[in-house]
Amino acid sequence: xxxxxxxxxxxxxxxxxxxxxxxxxxxxxxxxxxxxxxxxxxxxxxxxxxxxxxxxxxxxxxxxxxxxxxxxxxxxxxxxxxxxxxxxxxxxxxxxxxxxxxxxxxxxxxxxxxxxxxxxxxxxxxxxxxxxxxxxxxxxxxxxxxxxxxxxxxxxxxxxxxxxxxxxxxxxxxxxxxxxxxxxxxxxxxxxxxxxxxxxxxxxxxxxxxxxxxxxxxxxxxxxxxxxxxxxxxxxxxxxxxxxxxxxxxxxxxxxxxxxxxxxxxxxxxxxxxxxxxxxxxxxxxxxxxxxxxxxxxxxxxxxxxxxx
Amino acid sequence: xxxxxxxxxxxxxxxxxxxxxxxxxxxxxxxxxxxxxxxxxxxxxxxxxxxxxxxxxxxxxxxxxxxxxxxxxxxxxxxxxxxxxxxxxxxxxxxxxxxxxxxxxxxxxxxxxxxxxxxxxxxxxxxxxxxxxxxxxxxxxxxxxxxxxxxxxxxxxxxxxxxxxxxxxxxxxxxxxxxxxxxxxxxxxxxxxxxxxxxxxxxxxxxxxxxxxxxxxxxxxxxxxxxxxxxxxxxxxxxxxxxxxxxxxxxxxxxxxxxxxxxxxxxxxxxxxxxxxxxxxxx
Amino acid sequence: xxxxxxxxxxxxxxxxxxxxxxxxxxxxxxxxxxxxxxxxxxxxxxxxxxxxxxxxxxxxxxxxxxxxxxxxxxxxxxxxxxxxxxxxxxxxxxxxxxxxxxxxxxxxxxxxxxxxxxxxxxxxxxxxxxxxxxxxxxxxxxxxxxxxxxxxxxxxxxxxxxxxxxxxxxxxxxxxxxxxxxxxxxxxxxxxxxxxxxxxxxxxxxxxxxxxxxxxxxxxxxxxxxxxxxxxxxxxxxxxxxxxxxxxxxxxxxxxxxxxxxxxxxxxxxxxxxxxxxxxxxxxxxxxxxxxxxxxxxxxxxxxxxxxxxxxxxxxxxxxxxxxxxxxxxxxxxxxxxxxxx
Numbered sequence: 042x043x044x045x046x047x048x049x050x051x052x053x054x055x056x057x058x059x060x061x062x063x064x065x066x067x068x069x070x071x072x073x074x075x076x077x078x079x080x081x082x083x084x085x086x087x088x089x090x091x092x093x094x095x096x097x098x099x100x101x102x103x104x105x106x107x108x109x110x111x112x113x114x115x116x117x118x119x120x121x122x123x124x125x126x127x128x129x130x131x132x133x134x135x136x137x138x139x140x141x142x143x144x145x146x147x148x149x150x151x152x153x154x155x156x157x158x159x160x161x162x163x164x165x166x167x168x169x170x171x172x173x174x175x176x177x178x179x180x181x182x183x184x185x186x187x188x189x190x191x192x193x194x195x196x197x198x199x200x201x202x203x204x205x206x207x208x209x210x211x212x213x214x215x216x217x218x219x220x221x222x223x224x225x226x227x228x229x230x231x232x233x234x235x236x237x238x239x240x241x242x243x244x245x246x247x248x249x250x251x252x253x254x255x256x257x258x259x260x261x262x263x264x265x266x267x268x269x270x271x272x273x274x275x276x277x278x279x280x281x282x283x284x285x286x287x288x289x290x291x292x293x294x295x296x297x298x299x300x301x302x303x304x305x306x307x308x309x310x311x312x313x314x315x316x317x318x319x320x321x322x323x324x325x326x327x328x329x330x331x332x333x334x335x336x337x338x339x340x341x342x343x344x345x346x347x348x349x350x
Numbered sequence: 351x352x353x354x355x356x357x358x359x360x361x362x363x364x365x366x367x368x369x370x371x372x373x374x375x376x377x378x379x380x381x382x383x384x385x386x387x388x389x390x391x392x393x394x395x396x397x398x399x400x401x402x403x404x405x406x407x408x409x410x411x412x413x414x415x416x417x418x419x420x421x422x423x424x425x426x427x428x429x430x431x432x433x434x435x436x437x438x439x440x441x442x443x444x445x446x447x448x449x450x451x452x453x454x455x456x457x458x459x460x461x462x463x464x465x466x467x468x469x470x471x472x473x474x475x476x477x478x479x480x481x482x483x484x485x486x487x488x489x490x491x492x493x494x495x496x497x498x499x500x501x502x503x504x505x506x507x508x509x510x511x512x513x514x515x516x517x518x519x520x521x522x523x524x525x526x527x528x529x530x531x532x533x534x535x536x537x538x539x540x541x542x543x544x545x546x547x548x549x550x551x552x553x554x555x556x557x558x559x560x561x562x563x564x565x566x567x568x569x570x571x572x573x574x575x576x577x578x579x580x581x582x583x584x585x586x587x588x589x590x591x592x593x594x595x596x597x598x599x600x601x602x603x604x605x606x607x608x609x610x611x612x613x614x615x616x617x618x619x620x621x622x623x624x625x626x627x628x629x630x631x632x633x
Numbered sequence: 634x635x636x637x638x639x640x641x642x643x644x645x646x647x648x649x650x651x652x653x654x655x656x657x658x659x660x661x662x663x664x665x666x667x668x669x670x671x672x673x674x675x676x677x678x679x680x681x682x683x684x685x686x687x688x689x690x691x692x693x694x695x696x697x698x699x700x701x702x703x704x705x706x707x708x709x710x711x712x713x714x715x716x717x718x719x720x721x722x723x724x725x726x727x728x729x730x731x732x733x734x735x736x737x738x739x740x741x742x743x744x745x746x747x748x749x750x751x752x753x754x755x756x757x758x759x760x761x762x763x764x765x766x767x768x769x770x771x772x773x774x775x776x777x778x779x780x781x782x783x784x785x786x787x788x789x790x791x792x793x794x795x796x797x798x799x800x801x802x803x804x805x806x807x808x809x810x811x812x813x814x815x816x817x818x819x820x821x822x823x824x825x826x827x828x829x830x831x832x833x834x835x836x837x838x839x840x841x842x843x844x845x846x847x848x849x850x851x852x853x854x855x856x857x858x859x860x861x862x863x864x865x866x867x868x869x870x871x872x873x874x875x876x877x878x879x880x881x882x883x884x885x886x887x888x889x890x891x892x893x894x895x896x897x898x899x900x901x902x903x904x905x906x907x908x909x910x911x912x913x914x915x916x917x918x919x920x921x922x923x924x925x926x927x928x929x930x931x932x933x934x935x936x937x938x939x940x941x942x943x944x945x946x947x948x949x950x951x952x953x954x955x956x957x958x959x960x961x962x963x964x965x966x967x968x969x970x971x972x973x974x975x
Binding site for chain 2: 060061063064066067068070071073074075077078081082083084085086088089092142145146149152154160162163164165166167168169170171172173174175176177178179181182184186187189192202225229233237278279282283285286287288289292293306307310311314315320323324327328330331334337338342
């Protein structure tokens with residue numbers, strides 16, 4: 042039999058054993074990720090806050106502190122108030138439309154039918170494909186002259202070529218267009234979230250409700266919807282955050298126009314801070330996203346915590 | 351009685367399948383539009399009297415040929431590939447140990463820290479692009495695709511840490527513990543057991559990291575304006591326009607080529623992706 | 634191989650103590666069973682011994698050396714897990730070889746050791762399979778081979794049979810016990826199943842709420858329980874406990890509680906027993922009822938050999954004279970600890 046001395050190797054070094062402590066090794070292993078995020082998200086975030094209170098432009102890179110005057114300038118500008126209003130319309134319009142489409146789409150895809158897998162694969166596409174690329178396809182579909190949508194409406198006799206709408210040239214239609222494109226982009230995500238939630242509802246709960254005499258609507262809205270609410274809420278949080286802060290759809294489709302009718306916060310921040318080089322005012326505009334983000338994040342944290350109890 | 355049932359069934363089936371067709375067309379039409387546009391000759395495209403849904407002139411490869419021969423399309427493709435690969439590598443090297451640590455070694459604090467890291471995924475590019483462009487200028491990376499390599503991990507690391515945390519939590523601890531008792535160090539158990547056993551999860555993460563880098567637009571738009579440094583999404587969306595003239599055939603052809611791999615990846619890995627996302631929240 | 638000694642081991646998770654001061658000596662080569670209900674801290678204690686958990690206080694000695702601060706790999710103990718913890722991505726051969734590879738044992742020595750261990754457990758023909766291609770019994774043997782292969786200081790087993798069905802379990806019990814006797818390995822075996830504990834242990838440590846209640850051979854644990862917890866946790870049905878002498882308790886095993894006519898020789902104490910119900914189980918008959926003049930939280934049970942019992946002596950609803958030999962009576966004080974008679 043083996044002597045103890047052989048089977049208990051001597052400690053090679055102090056360091057050797059320090060890495061056997063879960064807390065020490067654990068901290069070392071998260072450190073690179075945390076550092077990366079702190080340096081390139083945390084620090085820039087604080088810089089953004091400071092920019093918004095400085096007089097910094099790319100032509101005059103002074104760091105002088107001007108307090109809240111940038112915010113005052115921004116709020117007093119009617120174009121900005123329009124932008125803020127647009128952002129809310131854009132966000133909530135497209136989220137509501139996307140959720141409604143998502144809920145109905147999920148109900149359809151729950152039922153087995155021939156070719157369901159293929160249909161699902163296609164329906165995922167708007168969410169999967171890079172939004173910038175899909176947006177240019179929509180831009181082409183909304184083209185002032187060669188719009189396939191207008192062509193169809195004319196062919197069906199709803200409108201004539203003379204009064205065909207200029208989708209991206211009319212303020213209201215332009216807003217409608219970017220809402221539709223964003224809802225189109227998000228509804229597959231909503232479907233996926235709804236499906237994940239519904240399939241996570243245990244079948245016996247649904248069976249019990251059926252045995253207890255609950256009909257289709259009661260089952261749906263009193264049993265299933267409350268049970269999938271947490272997961273849907275988190276999906277919605279994503280939708281709101283990414284829509285509220287987005288810039289690509291507006292940048293590519295309307296460039297904020299016509300006359301600022303589709304300018305949103307992200308776009309205005311880009312225009313002012315990057316294109317015009319007025320970094321401090323750009324940062325101030327971007328920071329207006331913060332309150333909404335905070336509300337959404339608090340809401341999300343409460344949901345996560347409630348799920349863990 | 352029997353007849354009304356049949357009629358009812360037919361009506362219900364019809365409305366069901368019409369709804370399916372509606373969703374199918376809604377999702378697919380823009381891509382069909384890309385496809386058909388990219389193969390149409392210009393004379394066919396720019397003629398309002400033609401029926402736009404099908405070829406009035408014979409299909410042509412002229413847009414693809416132009417795209418590959420006269421534009422920087424292949425450069426953008428290559429740029430995107432390099433950016434995607436390097437970002438994926440950086441992400442794996444940082445997120446894998448972080449996720450394992452948060453799932454296994456840091457207890458209750460790990461839970462909170464994990465949520466904290468994930469929340470940084472929600473900090474939008476449009477809030478950070480101004481200071482980040484300064485950081486990039488300081489590092490001398492302005493107008494270079496390496497700026498994107500530096501910045502993209504800020505969202506891929508949080509996202510993948512969360513995703514991998516879900517995969518690790520779903521794995522039984524027993525195997526790693528057996529390895530530790532059998533003579534592995536804690537880190538050895540991570541390398542020899544946790545990593546090989548979570549390969550499906552890691553593969554899912556790799557695929558989604560790559561697609562995230564392909565989908566990104568805001569940072570690319572902000573930090574890269576030199577044509578030969580653009581990733582494919584930015585190049586196709588902004589560089590195929592001369593003044594006021596849109597090269598629709600070329601734009602659609604480029605969009606189509608860039609979309610196909612992402613579409614396939616999403617469909618192949620979607621289920622695992624969903625289980626990873628929800629696995630991080632539900633234990 | 635080595636003795637495993639713990640001195641006043643305490644483990645707290647936050648404020649809650651899971652292990653509350655366990656001192657236990659397992660001599661070299663002994664098969665020690667830790668028996669207790671789930672959540673009593675026995676698994677935590679086992680994980681402290683192998684180093685997967687760090688004790689809050691107290692000393693752990695393996696082979697005479699204090700190993701408190703040594704990581705698992707430096708302790709040389711082997712552990713078999715509840716579902717065996719086989720490495721699914723390794724072949725059986727590599728599973729068994731793994732503990733040697735981590736110690737950088739030379740290649741030819743590994744091959745020799747793997748052959749030896751797999752021979753010992755009769756699994757040579759399985760070496761190139763993967764764990765998921767094995768039956769439950771085969772997996773157990775692979776796990777044992779893996780535990781054995783590096784000649785560990787001690788073998789720890791954490792409820793290894795709980796995933797097997799009843800039939801396999803009897804066989805597996807036999808196999809582990811035979812194996813342990815043949816190799817003479819210091820073994821600590823955690824279970825909540827008293828049949829496993831009684832059948833396998835050289836000694837049993839009964840654990841409750843993070844404390845050792847009693848350590849002893851199966852006979853000692855069964856016949857001379859140290860307190861009410863041990864008395865009622867071991868034995869099926871458990872020992873009858875009745876209040877006695879104001880505050881104290883009197884206990885006796887169901888198989889010692891017999892119709893008076895069956896208790897012949899020696900001094901015995903007589904009780905009046907009213908039968909409520911009886912269950913015929915083939916080899917035995919369990920009779921439930923109440924005793925005149927004694928308070929008890931549960932129904933009193935008697936376990937009778939059916940062949941020797943006159944039906945009329947246990948007719949339900951009637952009072953019958955029953956008796957227990959005085960030597961089979963056990964006395965406990967008001968705190969539940971064993972006393973001599975009072």
